[in-house]
Amino acid sequence: ISALRTSDGWVEGPANVREATVTFFRKHFDNVEWNRPVLEGLEFSVLSEERKGMLVSIFTMGEI
Numbered sequence: 148i149s150a151l152r153t154s155d156g157w158v159e160g161p162a163n164v165r166e167a168t169v170t171f172f173r174k175h176f177d178n179v180e181w182n183r184p185v186l187e188g189l190e191f192s193v194l195s196e197e198r199k200g201m202l203v204s205i206f207t208m209g210e211i
Contacts, residue, residue: 149164150164151167153167153171
């Protein structure tokens with residue numbers, strides 16, 4: 148590739164194309180730390196053993 152179009156315009160020459168490519172991918176795949184949401188203090192409903200069993204039971208003819 149002898150030239151590459153970037154957001155700043157055209158880049159020419161192998162060294163400049165390589166630098167623009169590395170910069171592009173480094174920017175897009177950089178490990179940026181961010182505050183992830185947490186679920187502390189939230190209460191979720193829990194399925195009873197009977198309801199859990201219903202999720203894995205075989206379909207009946209009436210359900211089909």
